[in-house]
Amino acid sequence: MEDDLLTGIKAGVVAGRLGGMGDMTRAALDTGVPAADIMSLGLIEAMSIVGEKFEKKEYFVPEVLVSARAMHESMDVLRPLLEASGVEPLARVTMGTVKGDLHDIGKDIVSIVLTGAGFEVQSLGADVPSEKFVEAAAGGAGVVGMSSLLTTTRPRMAEVIRLLEERGLRDGVKVIIGGAAVTEGFANEIGADGYGADAAQAVRLVKSLLGIQ
Amino acid sequence: MALIDIIGWVGKRRWARPVGVPMMLAARRIPLATMVRLAGRRICIPSAGYSAIALSGTSVRDNLCDGALMFETLAGAIERFGLEVDGTASDLTIEPGACGCPVTMPDNDTPYVSEHPFSTLEDIRALQVPDPLADPRMRAMTETVRLLSKRFALLTVAGGSGPFTLAAELIGASEAAMNTVMEPALMHELLEYCTRVCSAYLAAIVRAGAEVILIGEPTAAILSPASYKEFSGAYTKRLIDSIPRPVILHICGDAGHLLEGMCATGAQGLSLDAPVDLPSVAQSVPRDVVLIGNLDTVSVLLEGTPERVRESTTAMLESMRPYKNYVASSGCDLSYNTPVENIVAMIETVRGFR
Numbered sequence: 129m130e131d132d133l134l135t136g137i138k139a140g141v142v143a144g145r146l147g148g149m150g151d152m153t154r155a156a157l158d159t160g161v162p163a164a165d166i167m168s169l170g171l172i173e174a175m176s177i178v179g180e181k182f183e184k185k186e187y188f189v190p191e192v193l194v195s196a197r198a199m200h201e202s203m204d205v206l207r208p209l210l211e212a213s214g215v216e217p218l219a220r221v222t223m224g225t226v227k228g229d230l231h232d233i234g235k236d237i238v239s240i241v242l243t244g245a246g247f248e249v250q251s252l253g254a255d256v257p258s259e260k261f262v263e264a265a266a267g268g269a270g271v272v273g274m275s276s277l278l279t280t281t282r283p284r285m286a287e288v289i290r291l292l293e294e295r296g297l298r299d300g301v302k303v304i305i306g307g308a309a310v311t312e313g314f315a316n317e318i319g320a321d322g323y324g325a326d327a328a329q330a331v332r333l334v335k336s337l338l339g340i341q
Numbered sequence: 342m343a344l345i346d347i348i349g350w351v352g353k354r355r356w357a358r359p360v361g362v363p364m365m366l367a368a369r370r371i372p373l374a375t376m377v378r379l380a381g382r383r384i385c386i387p388s389a390g391y392s393a394i395a396l397s398g399t400s401v402r403d404n405l406c407d408g409a410l411m412f413e414t415l416a417g418a419i420e421r422f423g424l425e426v427d428g429t430a431s432d433l434t435i436e437p438g439a440c441g442c443p444v445t446m447p448d449n450d451t452p453y454v455s456e457h458p459f460s461t462l463e464d465i466r467a468l469q470v471p472d473p474l475a476d477p478r479m480r481a482m483t484e485t486v487r488l489l490s491k492r493f494a495l496l497t498v499a500g501g502s503g504p505f506t507l508a509a510e511l512i513g514a515s516e517a518a519m520n521t522v523m524e525p526a527l528m529h530e531l532l533e534y535c536t537r538v539c540s541a542y543l544a545a546i547v548r549a550g551a552e553v554i555l556i557g558e559p560t561a562a563i564l565s566p567a568s569y570k571e572f573s574g575a576y577t578k579r580l581i582d583s584i585p586r587p588v589i590l591h592i593c594g595d596a597g598h599l600l601e602g603m604c605a606t607g608a609q610g611l612s613l614d615a616p617v618d619l620p621s622v623a624q625s626v627p628r629d630v631v632l633i634g635n636l637d638t639v640s641v642l643l644e645g646t647p648e649r650v651r652e653s654t655t656a657m658l659e660s661m662r663p664y665k666n667y668v669a670s671s672g673c674d675l676s677y678n679t680p681v682e683n684i685v686a687m688i689e690t691v692r693g694f695r
Contacts, residue, residue, distance in 0.1 A: 144522065185598060189563035190518040197519065230453050233514055233563060279643055279676035280450040308594065309676075311640045 134161060134170050137202060141174035142181075144194030149201035163209035168246070171199050171206075175244030182241065183328045189233060196240045217248035219338055221271040222264035224252030225307070226284035231277035234307055238273065241327040242334065247271075261288045265301040271334055275307040282309045286318040302337040306330060343381025349425030352495035361494025365552060368496070373553070373587040373609035374629045376496075378665045383658060385691035386498070386633065386670040389684050390430025391451070391677040393418030401677065402446045405432050406477070408484025415485070416492060422688055426553075428498035429485055431674055433557050435478045436502045436538055437510035439471035449677060457513035462527055468511075470537050473545035483549040490550025498589070499551040501542050503558025504535040504580060505573035511535070514560055521568050528572055536576045540583045547586055554586050555612070559593040566598050574602040581607045589633060593673050597622060604630055615641075615672035620660045628666050635672040636687060643676050647686035654690040 133156040140149055156166055178195045181187035187195075223239045225231055232254045239249040250269065252260050261272050272292075276282040285305050292298040302321045305314075315323035321337055324330035335341070348364065351357045368376060377384060394404050397414040404411040411429065419427050434452045438444040441459075446452040459465060473479040486499045502510070508531045509517040520528045543554055561573040581588045589610035590603055597617045604611070604626060611630060613619065615637035623632055636642060641653045654669070661667045669691040675684065 146523065188565040188568065190521045190565075190568065193515055193519050194522045228447070228450065230455065233518070236515065278451060279639060279678060280447075309639060311644065313640065313644060 133159060134166065137166060137170035138174040138177075141171060141195055141198045141202065142177050144191060144198050146194065146198055146201065149198050150205050153202040153205040157205070157209070163206045163213065164215045166202070167206055167210060167215070171202055172244060172246055175199060175240060177244075179241040179244040179327065179331070182237070189237060192237055192240055193233075196236075196243075199243070218246045218340060219270040219334075220248045220250060220268060221273060221334060222250045222252060222261065222269040223273040223275070224256035224261060225254035225275045225277070226281050226288075227255060227257050228284065229276050229278050229281040230254045231275065231307070234277065235273065235275035238275075238306065238324070238327045238330045241331055245331045245335070247334065258284055258288045258291055262291045262295060262297065265292055265297045266295065269301060270338060271302045271304060273304045273306070273330070273334075276305070276309045277307045279309045282314065285310070285320065289319055302334070304330065304333055304337070345380035345382060345384055345425050349423070349495065352425070352493050353419065355492070358494055365494050365496070369552065369586070372629060373589075373631050374666050377631050377668055383691050383694055384426060384668045385424075385688050386426050386428065386668055387422065387424070387675065387684055387688055388428065388431075388671045388673065389418060389422070389675045389679070390415070390428060392675050392679050392681065392684055394430060395449075395677050395679075396421065396681060400448045401430075401450060402448050402452070404430065405446065405452060406481055408481040409488065411481065411485040412488035412492070415489060419493065419495070422684065424495070424688075426496045426498060427489055427493055428555070429482065429489075431500070431555070431557055432478075432482070433502045433506060433559070434510070435476075435482060436471075436507050436535075436542055439473075439476040439479055439542075440468060440507075440511060440538060442510055451674075451677075454510045457511060457516070459511045460513075460516065462530065465511075465527070465531050465534060468534055470534070470541055473542050479542055479545065483545050486546055486549040486551050490552075496552045497550060498553045498555050499546050499549075500555035500557065500589075501539060501546070503556045503561065503573060503590070504532050504539055504576035505564070506558050506560040507535040507539060508532055509560040514563075517560070518563055521564065521572050525571075532572060532576050536580055539580050543580070543584055547584060552586060553610075554584050554588045555591060556580065556588055556608070557591050557593075559591070561599065562592050562594040562596050564599070566602055569599045570602045570605070574599075574606050577606040577608070589631075591633075591673075600625065610668070612670065613672065617672075619657070619667075620664075623661065623664045623667070626666070631666045631668055632661075632664065633668045633670045635670065638671050638673050638675055638679070642671055642683050642687065643679050645683060647680075647682045650683045650686040651690050654687050655694065658691065658694045
């Protein structure tokens with residue numbers, strides 16, 4: 129019964145079934161499945177399957193976004209319980225698109241795939257002032273991820289790194305960048321810790337930077 | 342001297358218009374692929390509208406709002422680079438702006454839609470198709486095209502958004518993506534509207550004198566092949582059927598998976614970005630469809646040296662040597678900051694390649 133509910137939650141997220149995920153999650157909690165298990169065996173496993181399907185081009189952006197929304201329906205029920213129990217994620221990653229740039233989708237996909245890999249992802253959205261990234265680092269994010277799709281906005285990335293250095297926060301945080309406007313060469317030039325060309329690369333990058341297998 | 346050089350030479354001279362204009366009128370009866378085959382050498386379309394603005398010393402915003410100024414800017418670039426095909430700087434915020442989206446226009450950067458105010462079926466049903474003669478920025482762009490075709494007897498390329506890209510601006514890209522799965526009926530109603538908007542605007546561009554229409558459908562790159570056909574390709578085909586000029590369809594990023602659907606739209610040219618491996622897709626594209634691309638706009642043209650640009654351009658031209666249905670170009674619009682010597686290096690390498 130418990131297994132059925134967990135399998136149902138996982139399948140619901142993979143298939144992007146909206147509207148009933150909250151009830152399913154509450155039902156699982158009622159039968160005694162711990163919130164942490166629903167999170168790791170249901171949602172994270174589901175998002176990891178979604179990430180694989182995306183990499184294999186079985187899923188495209190729309191399907192991934194709908195799965196993520198289904199996951200959030202369940203997460204909304206779990207979050208207060210997880211916070212109360214103090215379960216720690218692998219690491220906290222802060223993601224955003226830099227100031228002046230409104231492209232959302234690329235970094236959202238990376239956030240979703242990172243969530244599937246077990247990271248807690250805080251999304252700052254798009255058009256994010258440099259100061260916000262610095263605040264996130266000060267607040268304990270282990271990784272700051274920045275996206276830029278316009279070559280005219282990419283100098284903001286260098287600005288964030290400079291601000292992190294000025295505040296003495298640079299050593300405590302890994303900075304990764306991505307998006308159509310940047311390259312590996314640009315990442316090296318501005319002193320970022322890494323560049324990911326797509327979501328799968330971003331996950332491998334974060335894991336290797338944090339020394340996670 | 343190749344035929345395209347003669348056309349370029351005649352097309353730029355005012356006194357040669359009595360020859361140039363009939364030549365362009367005759368060209369209208371020739372499919373794009375035939376024109377490319379007859380050119381005598383590779384044609385180069387640098388997509389350097391924003392670089393032209395940087396060169397002119399005037400601001401991006403002023404150019405996009407003032408048709409006469411944009412014409413002066415582009416005319417300067419045509420002379421400076423010796424272009425044989427002239428094109429406007431692409432601006433995919435014109436249609437969403439005319440439909441009622443707020444648009445932010447930085448002084449020297451691509452403008453962007455800052456809010457996507459429509460979401461429900463009621464919102465969509467209340468939308469009116471903007472009149473290209475009444476909307477100020479649609480009028481500015483059509484004025485640029487009119488002045489270009491009055492001054493130059495060249496293949497003037499101009500255009501606008503594809504239906505899905507416009508839809509994504511009206512309701513937000515993530516919403517548009519999710520609605521293809523969750524609310525397909527709403528998407529279809531929205532896309533019907535967007536197709537009417539694009540069609541009315543592009544008709545005005547054609548009336549102003551554009552010889553080739555460029556439809557930019559970047560947001561469709563996020564769709565699966567099946568969704569592309571349903572939510573972009575089918576509408577793009579209807580749009581293309583309504584345009585009495587050859588159409589080039591551009592999708593940014595990795596659009597390799599959409600190629601079959603793009604070919605089915607009736608576009609005579611497919612403009613593809615750097616992530617697509619052109620030689621490998623060239624085999625599956627019909628010979629009467631022209632492939633256009635795809636020098637990397639960031640790692641090569643923005644960050645590279647002229648030497649690097651020459652090497653990459655030569656490698657690209659060599660790899661496409663077996664295909665006659667090919668036009669050399671950058672993968673996407675060049676960034677405003679692209680060094681001029683890199684643009685020159687690309688154009689000269691293409692021109693000298695035999």
